[in-house]
Amino acid sequence: xxxxxxxxxxxxxxxxxxGVSLQxxxxxxxxxxxxxxxxxxxxxxxxxxxEQVDDGDIWFDDREITDPRIDVDDVRRQIxxxxxxxxxxxxxxxxxxxVLGPVRSRGESREAAHSRALTLLDRVGLxxxxxxxxxxxxxxxxxxxxxxxxxxxxxRLLLLxxxxxxxxxxxxxxxxxxxxxxxxxxxxxxxxxxxxxFAREVADRILFMADGQxxxxxxxxxxxxxxxxxxxxxxxxRHRG
Amino acid sequence: MTPSERxxxxxxxxxxxxxxxxxxxxxxxxxxxxGLVFLVAQSPGWPRVRETYFNVxxxxxxxxxxxxxxxxNIRLFLVAEVFILVVAVTVAIIRVVPAPALAPIKLLATxxxxxxxxxxxxxxxxxxxxxxxALGLAGLPTSLFWLGVIALTLSYGAYVAEVLRAGILSVHPxxxxxxxxxxxxxxxxxRHVILPQAVRRVAPPLLNDFVSxxxxxxxxxxxxxxxxxxxxxxxxxxxxxxxxxxVAAAFFIVATIPLARFTDYLTVRSLRRENGI
Numbered sequence: 001x002x003x004x005x006x007x008x009x010x011x012x013x014x015x016x017x018x019g020v021s022l023q024x025x026x027x028x029x030x031x032x033x034x035x036x037x038x039x040x041x042x043x044x045x046x047x048x049x050x051e052q053v054d055d056g057d058i059w060f061d062d063r064e065i066t067d068p069r070i071d072v073d074d075v076r077r078q079i080x081x082x083x084x085x086x087x088x089x090x091x092x093x094x095x096x097x098x099v100l101g102p103v104r105s106r107g108e109s110r111e112a113a114h115s116r117a118l119t120l121l122d123r124v125g126l127x128x129x130x131x132x133x134x135x136x137x138x139x140x141x142x143x144x145x146x147x148x149x150x151x152x153x154x155x156r157l158l159l160l161x162x163x164x165x166x167x168x169x170x171x172x173x174x175x176x177x178x179x180x181x182x183x184x185x186x187x188x189x190x191x192x193x194x195x196x197x198f199a200r201e202v203a204d205r206i207l208f209m210a211d212g213q214x215x216x217x218x219x220x221x222x223x224x225x226x227x228x229x230x231x232x233x234x235x236x237x238r239h240r241g
Numbered sequence: 242m243t244p245s246e247r248x249x250x251x252x253x254x255x256x257x258x259x260x261x262x263x264x265x266x267x268x269x270x271x272x273x274x275x276g277l278v279f280l281v282a283q284s285p286g287w288p289r290v291r292e293t294y295f296n297v298x299x300x301x302x303x304x305x306x307x308x309x310x311x312x313x314n315i316r317l318f319l320v321a322e323v324f325i326l327v328v329a330v331t332v333a334i335i336r337v338v339p340a341p342a343l344a345p346i347k348l349l350a351t352x353x354x355x356x357x358x359x360x361x362x363x364x365x366x367x368x369x370x371x372x373x374x375a376l377g378l379a380g381l382p383t384s385l386f387w388l389g390v391i392a393l394t395l396s397y398g399a400y401v402a403e404v405l406r407a408g409i410l411s412v413h414p415x416x417x418x419x420x421x422x423x424x425x426x427x428x429x430x431x432r433h434v435i436l437p438q439a440v441r442r443v444a445p446p447l448l449n450d451f452v453s454x455x456x457x458x459x460x461x462x463x464x465x466x467x468x469x470x471x472x473x474x475x476x477x478x479x480x481x482x483x484x485x486x487x488v489a490a491a492f493f494i495v496a497t498i499p500l501a502r503f504t505d506y507l508t509v510r511s512l513r514r515e516n517g518i
Contacts, residue, residue: 073421101425
């Protein structure tokens with residue numbers, strides 16, 4: 001479904017991605033792990049075309065989306081992203097946050113978008129908060145709304161950028177539950193995360209990144225129990241605590 | 242549930258303290274204001290000043306004329322405000338859009354804000370009010386009302402555009418990213434995500450500019466529009482006193498107060514909404 005080949009990206013003199021390749025098939029959950037600054041977020045932003053790659057190709061289905069002639073809005077309608085800092089629209093209520101994309105970008109009717117928003121909010125346990133404004137919600141609630149906002153676009157691929165990193169441990173669980181649900185429904189997900197036990201539980205495949213490169217990838221059991229690269233082993237040892 | 246004895250005691254104390262503070266505020270206000278009034282009334286020239294500036298008979302005589310003329314100020318203000326907003330939003334957006342194709346228009350927009358922000362409004366009023374009709378071109382407006390509106394729009398459009406631009410630039414880039422990530426186009430993100438937040442942020446300085454605009458409608462008296470200040474001027478020529486000006490000033494003050502309270506109301510409402518209070 002998604003294929004990235006030798007993606008490079010620099011910010012000024014700093015090369016963040018040094019030729020990263022990645023493949024994701026339909027229904028697969030891929031977790032990106034690695035230290036902060038290893039390029040996980042930048043890779044996700046490149047996949048969603050929020051950052052322009054300096055070199056390399058990204059293919060979505062049979063379309064090369066790194067082609068500058070492509071309709072980026074159409075690509076983004078199919079590839080949703082959720083950010084670490086939620087980034088909800090503070091001037092809009094929860095419900096308005098959710099229906100903005102479906103109505104304006106997908107051209108859905110207000111009624112259809114509205115009723116799906118309420119269904120999705122109900123599923124993440126926020127049925128009563130449709131009229132609330134983001135700042136009145138806890139971090140965990142905001143992040144669940146952000147997830148719903150992305151899912152309401154009915155994307156084929158969902159990118160999650162360390163979406164629990166800004167939450168305290170009590171609130172992480174409620175967000176992870178939503179991801180478990182999505183996985184059960186067959187959503188294709190690429191997520192950057194620091195939650196190792198969770199990655200091990202939900203991932204079909206794990207990519208360990210360091211210094212702008214994919215060092216090692218494989219099924220969670222193999223990668224966690226028998227890492228091939230010494231850098232992977234060192235990172236995992238540190239994260240087991 | 243009945244509050245505990247301690248809680249009742251705390252509330253009694255708080256009420257008591259609030260009453261005390263209220264009393265202090267009232268007394269100190271009376272002392273300061275009373276002192277000022279006393280000082281002014283005691284001054285040797287006060288009878289003359291009262292006669293010239295605060296003559297009740299003169300005020301009564303000029304009031305209907307000033308009131309009628311002030312309606313023109315209001316109309317000028319309301320019409321100019323609409324045009325100013327249109328010009329300002331357009332110019333602000335042109336200046337922030339990163340489209341290379343727009344480069345010549347962006348340059349024009351920059352020159353426009355630089356020139357009209359730097360030129361005294363009264364000069365713009367002269368230039369438009371006397372210059373445009375002097376061109377003698379067919380199709381250009383000759384009505385003083387519209388010339389006045391154009392002059393105010395040109396001058397204030399530049400100010401308000403800069404205020405709005407600052408507002409747009411102050412919205413965090415992650416808001417752009419979230420909007421675009423939902424597949425919204427640049428224009429849609431601007432319209433539904435960025436502009437509403439920008440306008441809310443700059444509402445107080447924006448309203449400040451509009452209060453100033455309300456007063457600057459008086460500048461149009463210089464090109465011959467018979468608005469409140471002009472009527473006061475004529476009256477002053479008749480009575481050899483300034484009560485007419487004071488009456489006109491009172492109209493301007495009274496007209497700006499609702500605008501100021503409206504700003505306060507908007508600010509409080511959006512704060513309340515977004516903070517869920």
